[in-house]
Amino acid sequence: MLITLVGISIISWVVITQAPGSPIALTMDPKVSPKVIEQMMKNYDLDKPIHQQYFLWLKKLFTGKLYSFKDGRPVLAKIEERIWNTLLLNLVATIITFSLAIPLGIFSARRQYSFLDHLGTFGAYLGISAPTFWLAYLLILGTVELFGYPVLGMRSFVTEDFTTMELVLDRTWHLMLPSIILAIHSIAGLSRYTRSSMLEVIRQDYVRTARAKGIPEVEVYYKHALRNALLPIITIFGFLIPDLIGGAIIMETIFAWPGIGRLSYQAVLARDYPVVMTILTISAVLTLIGNFIADLLYGMADPRIRYR
Amino acid sequence: MKVNQLVESSIGDASFLNPILAQDSASSEINGLVFNGLIKYDRNLQNFVGELAESWKIKEGSEPEITFFLRKGVLWHDGKEFTAEDVKFTYDKIMDEKTNTVRRSDYELVKKAEILDPYTFKVTYRQPFSPGLGTWSMGIIPKHLLEKGDINTAQFNRKPIGTGPFKFVEWVSDEKIVVEANPRYFQGKPYLDRIIYRIIPDSSLSEMELLTRGIDLYGVSPFQFQRMKEVPFLNVYSQPSLGYTYIGYNLQNPLFQDKRVRQALTYAINREEIVQYVLNGLGTVANGPFPPQLWYSNPHVKPLPYDPAKARQLLAEAGWRDTDGDGILKKDGKPFSFKLITNSGNDTRRDVGVLAQRAFRELGIDVKLELYEWSVFLKNFINPKAFDACILGWSLSPDPDDYQIWHSSQIDKGFNFISYRNPEVDRLWEEGRREYDIEKRKATYWKINELMAEDQPYTFLFVPLSISALQKKFVLVEKDSNDKEIFRPIKMEKAGLMYDLIRWYVPGAPALEK
Numbered sequence: 001m002l003i004t005l006v007g008i009s010i011i012s013w014v015v016i017t018q019a020p021g022s023p024i025a026l027t028m029d030p031k032v033s034p035k036v037i038e039q040m041m042k043n044y045d046l047d048k049p050i051h052q053q054y055f056l057w058l059k060k061l062f063t064g065k066l067y068s069f070k071d072g073r074p075v076l077a078k079i080e081e082r083i084w085n086t087l088l089l090n091l092v093a094t095i096i097t098f099s100l101a102i103p104l105g106i107f108s109a110r111r112q113y114s115f116l117d118h119l120g121t122f123g124a125y126l127g128i129s130a131p132t133f134w135l136a137y138l139l140i141l142g143t144v145e146l147f148g149y150p151v152l153g154m155r156s157f158v159t160e161d162f163t164t165m166e167l168v169l170d171r172t173w174h175l176m177l178p179s180i181i182l183a184i185h186s187i188a189g190l191s192r193y194t195r196s197s198m199l200e201v202i203r204q205d206y207v208r209t210a211r212a213k214g215i216p217e218v219e220v221y222y223k224h225a226l227r228n229a230l231l232p233i234i235t236i237f238g239f240l241i242p243d244l245i246g247g248a249i250i251m252e253t254i255f256a257w258p259g260i261g262r263l264s265y266q267a268v269l270a271r272d273y274p275v276v277m278t279i280l281t282i283s284a285v286l287t288l289i290g291n292f293i294a295d296l297l298y299g300m301a302d303p304r305i306r307y308r
Numbered sequence: 309m310k311v312n313q314l315v316e317s318s319i320g321d322a323s324f325l326n327p328i329l330a331q332d333s334a335s336s337e338i339n340g341l342v343f344n345g346l347i348k349y350d351r352n353l354q355n356f357v358g359e360l361a362e363s364w365k366i367k368e369g370s371e372p373e374i375t376f377f378l379r380k381g382v383l384w385h386d387g388k389e390f391t392a393e394d395v396k397f398t399y400d401k402i403m404d405e406k407t408n409t410v411r412r413s414d415y416e417l418v419k420k421a422e423i424l425d426p427y428t429f430k431v432t433y434r435q436p437f438s439p440g441l442g443t444w445s446m447g448i449i450p451k452h453l454l455e456k457g458d459i460n461t462a463q464f465n466r467k468p469i470g471t472g473p474f475k476f477v478e479w480v481s482d483e484k485i486v487v488e489a490n491p492r493y494f495q496g497k498p499y500l501d502r503i504i505y506r507i508i509p510d511s512s513l514s515e516m517e518l519l520t521r522g523i524d525l526y527g528v529s530p531f532q533f534q535r536m537k538e539v540p541f542l543n544v545y546s547q548p549s550l551g552y553t554y555i556g557y558n559l560q561n562p563l564f565q566d567k568r569v570r571q572a573l574t575y576a577i578n579r580e581e582i583v584q585y586v587l588n589g590l591g592t593v594a595n596g597p598f599p600p601q602l603w604y605s606n607p608h609v610k611p612l613p614y615d616p617a618k619a620r621q622l623l624a625e626a627g628w629r630d631t632d633g634d635g636i637l638k639k640d641g642k643p644f645s646f647k648l649i650t651n652s653g654n655d656t657r658r659d660v661g662v663l664a665q666r667a668f669r670e671l672g673i674d675v676k677l678e679l680y681e682w683s684v685f686l687k688n689f690i691n692p693k694a695f696d697a698c699i700l701g702w703s704l705s706p707d708p709d710d711y712q713i714w715h716s717s718q719i720d721k722g723f724n725f726i727s728y729r730n731p732e733v734d735r736l737w738e739e740g741r742r743e744y745d746i747e748k749r750k751a752t753y754w755k756i757n758e759l760m761a762e763d764q765p766y767t768f769l770f771v772p773l774s775i776s777a778l779q780k781k782f783v784l785v786e787k788d789s790n791d792k793e794i795f796r797p798i799k800m801e802k803a804g805l806m807y808d809l810i811r812w813y814v815p816g817a818p819a820l821e822k
Contacts, residue, residue, distance in 0.1 A: 021683030024410075028686075030712035030723040031705060033413035043408050043460075071323040072408070072461045081481050140513065150522045152513060157315070157484050157506050157522075253509045258482030262509065266320065271683075 001288050008284040009277070013054045016268075016276050022046070023069040023271040044069060057277060070272045078263065079278060083245055085154060086252070086259035090244045092175055093182035101187045102233070105194025110221065112199060120191065127188030136181050136254045143177060151177050152256045178255040182248055193236065198229040231301055238294025242286040310781065312501045312817035314809075317514045317523045321482050321507050325468040327447025328402050328409050329460070338505060341487055341809075342385075343447030343470035346376050346395065346429075351801040353706040354603045355746070356441065360390065360448055360471065361429075364441075368744055371419060372436050376444070378427040382494045384450050385469045385476070391426040397451035399431075401459055408460050414443040436742040438749065439709040447472075473498045473810045482507055499785050499813035518542070518777060525805075528775040530588040536777045545800040548601045549774035551703035552594045553657065554766040555648070555664060556726045561696055563646055568626045570764040574612045575619035576667045583770050586659045590775065594768035596757045597702075597710055601802055604708040604750055606757035611768070619671055630672050637672040645674035646696035649689055652679040657699045660769060664699075690725050706803075708753045709741045714760075728765040776805050785811045 024040045041047050045056055060066040066075045108120045143151050150156060156170050201207065202225050210224045211217075249261035260279065267275035322335040327343050330336055346361040358364070361376040382390040399421045401407050402414075417440060419432045433440055448471070453464055468476050473495070474487035488502040506523060508514045518526045519539065528536050528544065537544050557564035557573070564570055579593040598605035628637040628644055637644040648665065650657040661677045668675045680689065689695040702713065711718070715737045718724040733756055740752040783795040795815060801807040 019683070020681075020687045028700075028702075028723065029410070030702070030710065031413060032410040033416065033712075034721045035416075036410055036412045039405050039412075040408050040410070043406065067461050072329070072465055074461075078481070137512075141516070144516060144520055148520065150517065150520060152508060152517060152522070153483060153506070157504060158311075254513065256483075256506075256508045256510070256513070258480070258507075262482060 001292075005281075005284055005288065009058075009281050010054065012280045012284075013057070013277060014050070016280075017050060017053065017273055019271075021271045023273065057274065060274070061278060061281075066274050066278065068267075068272055068275050070267070070270050070275070075274050075278045078275065079260065079282070082258055082260050082263050085257065086245055086248075086261065089175065089179055089251075089257060089259060090182070090248070093179040093186070094240060094244065096179060096183040097186040097190055100183070101190035102194050102230075104187070104191040106198055106221065106226070106229075108191065108195045109198035109202065120195075124188040124192050127184050130184075132181055132185055133250050133254060135184065136178075136251065139177055139181060140254070149173070154257055174255075178251050178257060182251055190233070190236065193232060194229065197232050198225065201225045201229040204228075227301060231298065234294050234297045234301060237297065238290040239287075241290030241293065242283050245282070245286060310814055310817035312499075312814045313504060314500055314502075314525065314782070314812065315504045315506060315523045316525045317506045317508045317517065319507075319509055319511060319514075322479070322485060322505075324465045325476065325479070325485075326449060326459070326462075326465045328398060328407070328411055328449060329465060331410060334505070334507075338485055338487065339447050339468075339470075340472075341474040341503065342468050342472045342476055343449070344472050345445035345447055346378075347441070348445050349442070349706055349803055351803045351807050352603070353802045356445075359445075360395075361444075366441070366744055368436065370435065372433050372744070374431045374433075374441060374444070375424070376429045376431075378429065379494060380427055382471050383492055384452075384471055385490060386450075386453070388450070388452055390448070390450075390471050392423040392429040393426070394448050394451045395429045396421060396423050397455070398446070398448045401449070401454070402446075406458075406460075411446065414440075414446070436744070438744045439707045439741055441744075442705070442707045474503060477502070493810070495810065498810040500809075521779065524779045524782070526777045528777050530590040530772070530775070533588060533590055533775055536775075539777075541780050542777045543780050543798070544775065544777050545798075545805050546590065546773040546775040547800050547802065548592060548599055548771045549703075550599050550602075550706065551701055552597070552599070552771045553660065553699070553701040553769045554594070555660075555697055555699050555769065556766045557697050558693060558695055558725075559727045559729070559765065560693060561646070563644065563696065566626045567763055568622045569628070570767070571612065572619040572622035572626070572671070573668065573673075574764050574767040575615045575622065576671050577664055577767060577769075578614040578667065579611065579769055580614065582660055582663055586656055586663070587770065587772055591770040591772040594771050596760050596768055597714070597766075598708060598753065598757060599704065599771060602706065602708075603746075604753035604757075606754035608754075609757050609761045612761070612764075616667075616670065623671065628672075635672055636674050643674060644672065645676075647676045647678055648697045648699065649678045649680060649685065649695050650699035651682045651685045653682065656772075657701070661699050664767075693725055693727065708749070709737075711737045711741055714765075726765055728763075730759065730763060733759050733763070776800075778805065781814050782812050783815055784808055785813050 023044065024037050045053055048056070057066070064074065064076065067073065068075050068078055104120060108117045111117050140151055151174065154171070154174055159167060159170065162170060207220060207225050210220050245260055249265045251257065252259040252261040264276060264279045267279070318334045320332065320334050322338055323332050324330040324335050325338055325342065327339040330339055344359045346359060347356040347364065348359050350357050360379055360382060362379045364374055364376045367373040378392055384390055399415065402409055402411050417434050417437045419434045421429070421431045424430050450469055453469055454462060466479055473490055473493045475490045477486040477488050479485045484507065485505040486502060489498040489500060491497045508517060514523060514526060515532060517523045533544065536542055557570055559565060583589060583591045583593060592600060593611045595609045595611045596605070623637060627639045630636060631638050648661055650661055658679060665675045665677050690698065704710065713723045714728055714733065715724065716729040716734050719727045719729070736752050736756045740749055740756070743749045743752065778798065782798055784798045785793050786796050788794050795813070798805065798812065
């Protein structure tokens, strides 16, 4: 796993630093002399060969001396500041997704080809195909028109005269729209997965046996079938962990949400290599952890899978 | 509820709340509220007025000296007194190679900077350099807080202490920055209680926030202008911006070496139409390299009119004829054909490119328009001068010294990437930056304006208007002859809408509780 990680970071380093552009003098400012730009490249170690730059980055990362080019702040502090915001948003979105998508999928599977199932299918296609940014604009405009209360940002921008209760309500309000929009897309997908996987399992012999034994229908579905039907969902769950902090660039930008997605996007635009690289590495670590957890969960859900 | 505060929005977060390190506009705007320079431009962007320096004296000569006489009793926001030590410290930090600042370029001609006494500071230049005075509008930073440690990564850069009209309160990353009135400001306490800077990355949603009064001030794009004007609670202001868009011709390419050809290309483009269709009429046709509203732009130089017949005639004089009747001009058997490039992501430039392409095609010139991502554009085309013609824009500073863009010494490593070379114009740019007398400088730049209109190294396209929308509740406080406060409407100055910000006020708003 460690080797994979080092491999990922080296490839990312090459791709990120060799892309055209430089962190200094992004705009054309005739008042900036080439001599000064050269000196600044030197200050940032950008004049050194690429492998040396890579090891310098590693060394600085582990000694906590890694600073952003853009604002001179410690990279880890910048990431830490935003990671909780992204985590909060994605966690709420995920909870909404799972608590709606799985029951919805099971329901559709139980009433296959009923009117409600068709409606669900239709809704899912709509949810998958509608561009989220467009949905977001519509919802924002609608909400503002309807309630006349601002929705942008993580909280109202003046909150000093708020009571604790009002603060909580304010946060909930601001959390609502972006998490719903993030969820809509995933609900559509996940409920489809659940439905098809449920349908597959329900036709298997052991389910028929269970029914033949006279076990009540509810128990057949939720005790016998569901457990196997959820196996593919676990894979999705594994992917979810890096997603939780991966950030949703578009939603964070539209809702002015101060999260990781915006940070990494701005860092890429500004060629802020230390920040980009550190975020990429963290995502890589989380992806690997996510896969590992998914493997463990398989073991728990399906005794046939054993690790030696 | 009315609150005596101004809420602004910005697309991006600030980076350094430290004037010597900041490069982006968000940081510069806040730094302008928290810090002061020794001097600043007046409201017409022509002369200077004192800020931290009460007055100054220029001794001309082969090594000119500027002596600044500093204001006494000015306090940093933490209560310590400001002195010449701070000015020297700021200068030393800028010149320190370890400091990551691009501003060092501004002071390359300074020979020495010295403290004469706590309230007198003297700068000596290696050679006459009049734009040098303007560089002392740089914000001054406190020595006692930044002396120790690495300035590039100092905590100070996130919670600054300045001498300015507003004191820093808080900065929540990617959310907001708040500053409040400094009651001990040396020009009097600002009337507004505080200013909140909100970071809203999506510009169409900032418009929505403006309409629901979540922000007070907003930079309007041309396409929003009409609907902003119709909003009853907004005032919309406009004035030409400090910058222009142009088509630059690579003069190393033999195609463009004849000035008749370049004039013809300018005659061929209907710039009025471009302003009309691309900027919704919100701009003016440029007559040269200077912003038309400022003192050094020559009002007698009229932009070349749209005249395709004249363009054809000039091209014919230069030897370009359609000899075989295929609609393309030729000279010595070679067709007139070139690539026009610009950066992607800028719709205005793309639209200009399409219109120019059509106009050139009508003359019988074959033009291919290509767009590249900004970094690729610079690295592969502009910097190695590997292009035929490009569409770009300059944003300028209020000083007319564009030596770096036009002087032939700047072809190699500077910003004269079109390789423009005219010995007389070179001499005038040199003269302009050596001369301290503003009337004499004006004559020099007027002459440059004239010569460059003849040379047409660029087709100077247009100067866009910069437009702001402001909630109507703000007024400007003025004192009448009896020292009584009266309210006047806020005016757009050449130096910008916010020139008199410390006298803005929201009448009828209760004082903020602390």
